[in-house]
Amino acid sequence: MAPNARASLNTRRRFLAPFAGQAVNPPPIWLMRQAGRYLPEYRATRDEAGSFLALCYRPELAAEVTLQPIRRYGFDAAILFADILIVPDALGQEVRFETGEGPRLDPITDEMALSRLEPSGTEAKFGLICETVQRLRQDLPEETALIGFCGAPWTVATYMVGGRGSPDQADARAWAYRDPDGFQKLIDILVEVSIDYLSGQVKAGADALQIFDSWAGSLPDNEFARWVIDPTRHMVDALKARHPGVPIIGFPRGAGASTAEFVTATGVEGVSCDTSMPLCAMRELAELDIVVQGNLDPLLLVAGGDALDRRIDETLAAMKGRRHIFNLGHGIVPQTPPENVARLVERIRSVA
């Protein structure tokens, strides 16, 4: 389809080839949260940084942890080490990570409180993240693509409104019902700064982008259209206009039966599927002329053994000939044995 579809697979085009219309066998592979606590070298660097957010904001250390899994496993893509809550933090809604707890923010629960946010003041913190991207572009092997990312406005909003993670995102959903116009203003702010943030990552050297909508699955269809699809489409439109040819992957986790609608309505070039998406449905999504990413169960990567091998083989067989990128259905969990990740990569690359 695109002119680079036949580009050499020895460059980072291997990861990019599916976006140019080319199925690659074996498929390119990277894993969500591939830089993380399951790796001893990550834990050492994080200790050096002192805190999780400090690690995100120190480009030399953030680049180092991004590179660690590439050195170990030779993934086809690296993903910038950062967090989806960089955006609220940069907007002035300070994010704290306490030991053993998830993130904590002083909640913003109505339109009045939006005045606490400073959309014009994000430059310093976004600049540190983009410096990490620049370093990575220099330090990564030539064959490794670099993925930039941010959280989707809806998912980021659930943390900003709730002040923490929650199983049902009730606070954000309640505001959206109570005062949709006010909530829209928060979403609009997030759309705008996220476009600038991702655009900065591309200018700094990112080859592709992923938008993480971890809590897309809690919404009924009409709310999904307004808070998941519309903001994502606005971001995709603006980023395509600024950076034509840089593919964007959506990850509407839990979207289930709404995933095809998400793909066609947002214009993403790729969709990442969570673990619950059946392989037959992933095959159908691939018919939409997009790249499909996923969707091994992270807990199977903990378990390892024959069950892991069998599921890898099933996934490869199901997606063979499709524009598939191998990934997990969600992030690697900390208790994952690093040798199981090596086994996964070896298996994928040995099965043709």
Added chain:
Amino acid sequence: MAPNARASLNTRRRFLAPFAGQAVNPPPIWLMRQAGRYLPEYRATRDEAGSFLALCYRPELAAEVTLQPIRRYGFDAAILFADILIVPDALGQEVRFETGEGPRLDPITDEMALSRLEPSGTEAKFGLICETVQRLRQDLPEETALIGFCGAPWTVATYMVGGRGSPDQADARAWAYRDPDGFQKLIDILVEVSIDYLSGQVKAGADALQIFDSWAGSLPDNEFARWVIDPTRHMVDALKARHPGVPIIGFPRGAGASTAEFVTATGVEGVSCDTSMPLCAMRELAELDIVVQGNLDPLLLVAGGDALDRRIDETLAAMKGRRHIFNLGHGIVPQTPPENVARLVERIRSVA
């Protein structure tokens, strides 16, 4: 289809008519967790019982809280007041509810620990639940159907293995990967006792059954087939053999794109859809010659107002002419204003 499709809608056949092949307009309505903390009269009865489980095991009080929402709102069906963890509790794995916390059990994490369970000792506790059903059958208005229920083996197992609720059901999923044959033994025990439990409820007077699989959505397709579909099909087969004509509703929450497969493979006569199922997908499910239940967002019932009215109307319009039972996508939340429930029922019954 069935001979009673034309039965009078003034009896409890109004709820049962869709299962006999008849679309009813306006649709029958009941709400998951319609007996619960949002009602002051429920809180008073619960305080009298002393604890949540004590309330489940006192037939006169459990029947009373089951009847409370019927008196207020005249729902077309009552659902037995009990809990999905009655089954492990009756099996000898004691369940504790601490104030402000969810349930707590001493976890069963391997096959050895299954010896702690006593499948032959469930009679006393199941008997108390069935006594509630008998009382309800006597005390309910003639036009109100009575739904019995239990948790699905997979979902109940996640609590038995994890010892509590968890966002990712990691402990049960890990056991299922580590030792599928051992985990199968736990599932088999749950299938057998759940069949007896539900059969007892039918003998005591239940008109229909619902199987709640709240955590069906965390599994990849092959595990979903083994731990969600297979056990449910075994239960449906056995219950249909013992009690032909008693409809069974499955609620595989989060099953998303696997829901149609769940319906056709298990043989359930109805499926309850969670909030994330788009209305167009609910219409498609109705084409499978089943009853479709759902799926209003419980948080919209908290918000109320015009947004609630609009969504009720959209749902009714989308499902008109289908075999639809109006319900929520998940249980009523405690902060729901009782007057919003009245508004919902009135709206549904006034829109033709």
